[in-house]
Amino acid sequence: MFNDIGPLELVTLIVLAVLVFGPDKLPKVIQDVTRTIRKIREFSESAKNDIREELGPEFKDFEFEDLNPKTFIRKQLDNEDLGLKEIRNGFDLKKEMAEVTDAVHSRDSDTSSASSAGSSGGSIDMTKKPQAPDPDDRPPFDADAT
Secondary structure (H helix, E strand, O other), rough: OOOOOOHHHHHHHHHHHHHHOOOOOHHHHHHHHHHHHHHHHHHHHHHHEEEHHHHHHHHHOOOOHHOHHHHHHHHHHOOHOOOHHHHHHHHHHHHHHHHHHHHHHOOOHHHHHHHHHHHOOOOOOOOOOOOOOOOOOOOOHHHHHH
């Protein structure tokens, strides 16, 4: 709960609590606060159990933490059934970025990859300028766009 509080901050909070409540009332305040926190936790656990009972036996493994979108997505991405780890491992971002950089700077990154990409017809030469249209050519008409 207080994982990000350092030792200096903890000492500051203790000194501040002693100054505000006084050394004679501080133990009573600490007891009241811990009792309140304990009651809130018990209330939330009983509410969770009531909801699980109402949902039925098919939702017995339901976790309320899964309602957090970050937790849900992280859990789904770690799922081995989808095969996402193989896709993630097969994708080499550095190589892809180097190819894009070479294409932008009109350099040949690898002659073998360029020749194989050129023979398949899937490569686009980004260094060529588009041809100027003839003055008689009209752009295509799209009835859905108007």
